Amino acid sequence: MSWLRALRETARSGLTVERRRLAPLVAARGALGLALVVGFSLAFFGPAVAASSAFGAFQAAIATFQRSWRPRPTLALASGASLAVSTFLGYLTGAHTLLFVALLVLWTFLSGLAWAVGPTAGLIASSNVAIMLVTVTLPTSVATAAGHAAVIFAGGVVQAALVVLLPVRPWGAQRDALADALAAEADYARRLRHDPVASFDPVPLMTARSAAAVTRWQARRRPAELHGPRRLAERIRPVLASLADPAVGAPAEGPQRDRVRELLAAAGEVLDAAAHAVRHGAPVRLPPAAVAALRTPDTGTILSDRSHRAALRLAALLGDVVETAEPRTETGRGPADPSAPRTRPTLLRLLPLVVARVRAEVRPGSAVLRHALRVSAVTAAGYLLGLVLPFGHGYWAPMTSVMVMRPDFSQTYSRSVARFGGTLVGVGLASAVVQTAHPGTYLSAGLAVLCAFGMYLLMRTGYAVSQVCVAAYVVLLLGMEGSGVTQTVRDRILLTLLGGLLAMLSYAVYPAWETPRLRGRLADWLTASGRYAAAVAARYADPAGPGSPDVREALLSARAARVAWQDALARATHEPVRHRGLSHAAAEGAGHAIAEFGRAAMLLEAHLPEHGAPPLPAAAGLAEALGEATERGAKAVRERNAPAWDDLRATVAAWETEVTDPLLRKAARLLLAALDDLSAALADT
Template sequence: MPWSVAIRAAGRAGLRLERELTDPRRALRGALAVAVVLFAGLAVAGPAAATAGALGAFIAGTATFQRSFRPRPSLAVAAGAGLGISTFLGYLAVPVPGLFPVLLAVWSFGAGLAWALGPTAGVVATNTVTVLLVIVRLPVGVPAALGHGLLCALGGGAQALAITLWPIRPWGAQRDALADAYASLADHARRLRHDPYAAVDPEPLMTARHAAELTPWQERHRPPELHGLRGIAERIRPTLAAVADPRLGAAAQGPERDRVRELLAGTAELLDALARAIRTGEPLCYPRSAPAALVAPAGPVLHGAALRASRRLVTLLGQATGALERAGEDTIDTPVAGPAGALLRPGVARMLPIALGTVRRQLTADSPVLHHAVRLSAVVTAAYLLSRATGLQHGYWAALTAAMVIRPDFAQTYSRGVARVVGTLAGVLLATGLVELLDPGQWASAALAVGCIGCAYLTLRTGYAPTTACVSAYVVLLLNMVPGDVLRTAYERILMTLLGGALALLTYALFPTWETARLPERTAEWIAAAGRYAGAVLAAHGDPAGRDPREVRTALLDSRERRSAFLTARQRAEAEPVRHTAWSPGLSREQLDLVREAVGALSRAGLLMEAHLPGPDAPPVPGAAEFGAVLTDATAAAGAAVLTGRPVDFRDARAAHAAWEARLAADPAPAGEADVARSGAWLLLRALEELERATRTASAAE
């Protein structure tokens, strides 16, 4: 899309408000922790020390509101430690001519690399840059650097203590993630009643898996109802598709289809009940109609693969309800030992070498994280030097604004840029008006600042603009405790905000990281991953006794991750002001939609076959493993072809399938096992044909 349209759309997104507030109790808890640090520091050590501690408490509190499944106290402590270190180093660098800009550039570069660890780490690391800029402007000598660094860290400790003493809905993030997974399965079951080919969104299951990664402390204290239910949900997902699909299950019309619709309706009701019980921690309440719908009627209505899938579905639902009911017999605080092979999340101390390894892998020329780190470091340092050249006392607001605006992708950068400027202007003007009107002293300014930070925590889900307004007012009121010219200060901050925001947006335009350029790579990775998943399922049918269950599971998880990366890249690319064909030879946006549908069908065929995986004692399907290996190689080659702009060619896969069919005709396997693999293979071939057609259309369009 044109630049004007893209910028206008991003600006509207930044100013869009949601009718949603943060939990008021959590906002109050965070504000109280800030108040304790602020008022205690003001009473004991004066306004400069109080400001340092209060800014540390604010940023640490913000970290606990980020989407993360780590214990909230550990997030607050880690954020406080980072703030303390940045503050200490900043005070040491300020007296040395020319050293502070170097420190600022290096620290900003490190904050940009922190995005490799996830959005939470990236946001907190960026906030340390802003605190570094604010704190070292306060009139305090270098000998007090250690004390101010410790005060910033103490702010994080205060937030951790507040969370420990006032727990609000413990394990709420994990409960919500698992409940969302069951709710998404319930919605999928309902859609399958009307559309037997309906696709399921794997994102809730992926999120639930991330939530199930536990630190050793969490593993010892996990509530019983969060133990084992996620694995059952993973097995329910392919079973639902197998029950509904008329190609491997019940007939498309007639008594079998009526029975399947009845079964899916009861399943959806029971899954919704499970989701509610998991989310609230209350006992499971059975819907009246659900059990009756799950009981098999007198006489065989379903046959073959459909009958096996329906029995497996009812068994899995019984396991889920049984696990939840058994958990309800214990108290919610009963420690539960994790099973062998539990998903363990390293603690904060053990995360350091892992984090360093993750960051080290991003130090390549084509890494978007490295591009962001260089861009962030350059724009923050340039904004700081330009502001120093103006001679304004509060010129550091230019660098502060630039640091908060720059994000790894175009849409976030420009939407946050507009929201940041608007919010900062509103916050500075509001706080300045209050100061001029009320002329508050130190204690009154502190009280008003606490009120502003409470509003900031409360509006974190409402939009970036109102949150920025509250935070800007908070900083103004904190700094008002140090004497100065209020009107001149407001004028300088507004001017520097405009400078920093404009510099950040201009820098991104001149040194962009276009997600559009990565679409071919993301597409190729997803095609190859979907092929590996289908090949692993076929291999499991070909050798039931010797198969490793982890191979199918690993391939499925990789396929999900690649699909998620593709969809994220596609969504970001839609908002970018660049032409798709300029970066992706041979595939336009329209053809990408066709490719997405074809790869989705490929993944669905693998999912249907996974639902009918044979047991270890089942007879093998001759030739299935060999065909799976050919399919894996063919899809890997197809991914490479898409990446280079060439049409894909699956002639080898078709020839291998024909040879397999001939082998089965000569050496037939038991019908129950071979039918599923053969039907799934035909579905795979149809998906490959669709993928071929999409790339041929793209090639012809050139």
């Protein structure tokens, strides 16, 4: 993709308003907390303290909107505390330029590394730096700095208290994640009716699994219906695939296929009903026709032995889903989830894990490390330029840079364009109101709260739209102190443009392109998929039941590798660089081949032998061959060679003579065919 086209695509994505579900009650709660903090501070301490407390409450409310599974009060408190520490240190060094620049570089570098932990931590850390740049101009003494830091933290406390006192759809994020996973399974069942080898995106299941991890405080309060359906949905997926696939299930046409289509349609309706019940906390309302289809007594006379067993297992799993999705008054573990819930460490216990994850990114070639170096250099340069240029309000340039810069190219460029456009409109509107209405201190504060409400309401509909409200909010908030509106408009627009240009220029000078790393991502996915297939095959040699921990862990690793590949491929699509050995067509073909390899392994997993079943010694050789072949294949992919599967081909040929089960023979052929397709896709690159 050329630079011009990349700029056009990223600009369009940044300025596009995404129509998503609004949350007016949550937005009103955040605005209420901001209004309480600002009003109290104005009444007892004055405009300067009110501005500091407003920033603390403003960011704490934003933290509660982030896609995180931690309790919302915890997010608000963590945001308020981290911002208080950041601003206090900024206050202490603000009067000394060199010392403050050194702190700014260090703090920005650490905020860049925070993206290794996740987007929520990265956003909060970046916001801390941006707000520190604004608020350090207010106090001058240590005591005053401590007071301002205290009111900033108090803003976070108020927002956390409001979340507890005024709950809005509690457990809503977890309900949505689980409902999305069930709905994805329902859609998969319907697609299998028309395409028996349809692919399945594991992201909803991975999201639901992440949402299921709870702290001890959450575990005592989680609704019972949020326990079992996720595990059941994961067990249903391979059963659906094995029932639909003509290679191991019913023939492609005929009475058996018609009955399979009927069962798949019924499964989709039942899963949709369970998803609706979980999302809204309502009773499950099952369509009578779907229930009748699943209970048809002549299924056993129509389907073959293996397909019939899959149909019976599907009906049993769907019955468990319906039972566990029913809302109940009790909390804690549900009857279909007897194991202990997945635990999420507290923030204090999370610190060692955070340090370990950050240290893992401090290495050559890390995109997160490049981002940290890039954003710290740009922020320092923008701050120094703001001091030198005769504009005043020099912090607008570095504040813009640190807020728009992300570890990947697409988000940085789209946010730069969207922020400047939103800033221009927001500052223009706010300045027009101030110049024509001449609001006083309290009216300016009220208008600022109103703008904050608009930002909370629209922050999920497009970055540019939210920036209009943010720009107006800052202008009105600074207007409480009587800051020159004309100067603020002119300087902020010019310096915002400078900060955006510095951010975009830094990515051109010191990029972290995803395109050259695509082969490595593909190789990682191949390796993880090979380990999953090998773990499944090994269970036939040593039966341990369908809940084998090593199979489960291998499956999760394969899913994570697949999502990493898909994310990398999506980012590379918007980068203005050549494919460097992996064209778009080759990437699409290779991805499809590995997905088919994983699907073949999933078919084997759907029919794992139970405890005590006779072992199949030949499966041990197949497992070893799968692991070794995919390891060598991954090495060939990284070295830009087409992998060969001669050793695995010989093992599969021997497997055909030693194994009599048609399912196992067909699955082995499917695994080899998928790897051959991978070699064909990479042959011409």
